[in-house]
Amino acid sequence: MGRGKIEIKRIENSSNRQVTFAKRRAGLVKKAREIGVLCDAEVGVVIFSSAGKLYDFWTPKTTAVRLPRILEKYQTNSGKILWDEKHKSISAEIDRVKKENDNMQIELRHMKGEDVNSLQ
Template structure:
């Protein structure tokens, strides 16, 4: 016995709609995996539920961004412009800068020093000495200001 045809329209009952969504979503993702493996195709699937939850699949040998770039190139449709590309590059640059600063901070705390060369250690020592000198100067200035304030109160 075959399956009956259904009319393609929105399912009004929310429970039935959610069950149908889950089953069909799983079916689409399964088919995407199968075509990726069987045919060595690059496949990317992105599904958003009505609640805004993301479900996705991407072939193991590629990434969704590479698939979207291919789509943009082959279809001629512009998905993002140069401004977005430059923002992405700027984000990558800032992430690298942040990583570098985290490493420098660990070094200033005295952590992860074994991998450093003597020249780098000397630079860290000088930076710490300068910081200590500045700290001592500010401390003396604050103490003098407090003494002056106390003296003026007398």
């Protein structure tokens, strides 16, 4: 005996909506895992709840590369430009600040007397 069809519309009751979200999210992740294993596909699923909480899933083959590589492949295959020059310059600035932060942390460790073997 099959289940009856439901009308696809927003669930008004918040607790019912949360339960449905959790169950359907689990089902979606299960299907993503299955297609990754069965078809040796790179699969990534990103879900944001209505509260803004992030849920993500990556097949083991995709784990190392994650979102940047997937977005790059999407951009190449679809021809849609996701990252314009402004975003690239912001990304470069973030990388520069990260390097500067790493150097400052090393310098701070040296000032504390830690990791002195790396000093010249």
